[in-house]
Amino acid sequence: MLREELLRLIRNNSRIELKDLAVMLGSDEATVANEISDLEKEGIICGYYTLINWDNTDEEMVDALIEVNVNTSRDLGFDTIAERFYMFDEVKSCYLISGRYDFLLLLEGKTMRQVANFVSSKLSPIEHVTGTATHFIMKRYKDYGTVIGRVKKDNREKMSI
Amino acid sequence: MKDPVSRVARTMQPSGIRKFFDVVAEMPDAISLGVGEPDFDTPWHIREAGIYSLEQGRTFYTSNAGLPELKQEVSNYYRRKHGLTYDPKTETFITVGGSEAIDMAMRAMLDPGDQIIIPEPCYVSYVPCARMTGAEVVTIPLQEKNEFKLTAEELLSAVTEKTKLLVLAFPNNPTGAVMTREDLEPIAKICMEKDIYVLSDEIYAELTYSGEHVTIAQLPGMRERTVIINGFSKAYAMTGWRLGFAAGPKEILLQMVKLHQFAIMCAPTTSQYAGLEALRFGDKDIEIMRESYNQRRRYVVNELNDMGLHCFEPFGAFYVFPSIQSLQMSSDEFAEQLLAEEKLAVVPGTAFGSCGEGFIRISYAYSLAELKEALTRIRHFIERRRQG
Missing domain, CATH: 3.40.640.10 (Type I PLP-dependent aspartate aminotransferase-like (Major domain))
Known part of the structure; x- marks a missing residue:
């Protein structure tokens, strides 16, 4: 069993049962279970999440992408500054990026006001932050390879030779 | 009066399986393992x-x-x-x-x-x-x-x-x-x-x-x-x-x-x-699809053998061709009764020549969830036959 094949298989569906995984990979349950456990320990499998379209629930939720510029110094590199960002629970993703800005954060809040408050009272005041640009997400079309809200339909004829 | 059609056309045997396909088409709630085409969209x-x-x-x-x-x-x-x-x-x-x-x-x-x-x-x-x-x-x-x-x-x-x-x-x-x-x-x-x-x-x-x-x-x-x-x-x-x-x-x-x-x-x-x-530029697409078919192939072969439908291991295409000879019924009977009782369509082996008698063709170009459901139905069907 190739560990990359295992990863590709569970990447888009982490809910396949262990016994089915074993058969599909031409292996056995114990081997697959060990491999998954190793992948977790090695920090290759970092978590299992559910892709939720909150727009179709009663829960209010607003996402924003925030570009951040910083000044680094000899004592304060990107990694240290990044930690100041990603330790906030509101920050769902944090990336160091190339281009006009240094960081890109994905922020999740209940309301636009809440997100705006976070930027002005928590993010901007952080030492070495020199500028931010906040982009509220108006609509999500596709996330993690999945087109949001599209149910796949089988358009084939039921029978063919 | 002249025959409007040629002898060659008239005497050519139509594909016998068409009739069965029409029956399937008229059962909107039936599910199928009968297609001969990929389940992927064109990349x-x-x-x-x-x-x-x-x-x-x-x-x-x-x-x-x-x-x-x-x-x-x-x-x-x-x-x-x-x-x-x-x-x-x-x-x-x-x-x-x-x-x-x-x-x-x-x-x-x-x-x-x-x-x-x-x-x-x-x-x-x-x-x-x-x-x-x-x-x-x-x-x-x-x-x-x-x-x-x-x-x-x-x-x-x-x-x-x-x-x-x-x-x-x-x-x-x-x-x-x-x-x-x-x-x-x-x-x-x-x-x-x-x-x-x-x-x-x-x-x-x-x-x-x-x-x-x-x-x-x-x-x-x-x-x-x-x-x-x-x-x-x-x-x-x-x-x-x-x-x-x-x-x-x-x-x-x-x-x-x-x-x-x-x-x-x-x-x-x-x-x-x-x-x-x-x-x-499509080599990568083929690799992805082939890997996915192969996983489903292993799954289906394993399930069929597990329920006692003997199935030799096929190494190509996206079909398996299990034997139904242990059930003492013809391929056509198997396909017709499976459709009537379990609302599941498969293709009788005889559609591919008379020597296909005793076999059925199952396509695994379906999602894992669909295959699971369909194979459960086959399992129920053959369990009833074995008890009866």
Whole structure:
């Protein structure tokens, strides 16, 4: 069993049962279970999440992408500054990026006001932050390879030779 | 009064399976493991290339044999995959699916009185297309104990002085059987000794799960007596585009293109531009799809054997061909009763030749969830039969 094949298989569906995984990979349950456990320990499998379209629930939720510029110094590199960002629970993703800005954060809040408050009272005041640009997400079309809200339909004829 | 239709058309047996298909079509709540096409959509970059060609106004005929750059890609494909050299101008040509290529190859190669050997079970069009040429059709019933491969003994016992053409279709629809280089070598030897040509339908070549596909044309001396038929339908999930190709010796291809020119003009232009994108940049797509089919293949074979439906392990295409002989019923009865009781459609093995009796074809080009549901229904069905 190739560990990359295992990863590709569970990447888009982490809910396949262990016994089915074993058969599909031409292996056995114990081997697959060990491999998954190793992948977790090695920090290759970092978590299992559910892709939720909150727009179709009663829960209010607003996402924003925030570009951040910083000044680094000899004592304060990107990694240290990044930690100041990603330790906030509101920050769902944090990336160091190339281009006009240094960081890109994905922020999740209940309301636009809440997100705006976070930027002005928590993010901007952080030492070495020199500028931010906040982009509220108006609509999500596709996330993690999945087109949001599209149910796949089988358009084939039921029978063919 | 004159008969409005020809004797040839009237006496041709219609595909018996059509009736069953119509019954399935009228049961909207039935689920199916009966399709002969991929469950993937055509990869977007390929669809996009087709759309772009329309935007660019590529809405005219191409040359009869197909876009020169596409023929070049076909030639490149055989060089890259099998180390075979085909002159793109004279030894490749683009068809309306593999089906057209089968028809054209047979018309180009067979005369009335010639004999053609067709191993069964097989795809449904070989026998009728061969009959249209007036050739005499000899079928060989392949054996499950040989994993539905053609053996030298079987071939030798069917060959006569008149034998002109042998159809090889591996990986096979419906059995999923493949033939390795070692399996093909004795067949090639007989073909050369007995001066037999080969029509090698390799439409499932890319869906091989036990190492690289080998074409008989690769074996010494066989390139000159083999017409390879292939296409985009299965490898790139492009069934609806109706695009295939043939590669073979100039002498035969020249006649095929001539007949194609009168019957078809050229393959659809939009599809040819999409096909160009597929052959140039689609290798990765094939890899992804093949890996996914292979996982589902293992799953289905395991489940069927687990419920006691004996199933030899097929290493190609996306079909399994389990035996139902332990249930003491015919393939047609199995398919009809399974549909009536469990609302699940499968194809009886007899649709692919009478030697398919005792088997059913199951396609695994479905999602894991669909396969689970369908296999549970089969399990219930056979458990009831065993108790009753």
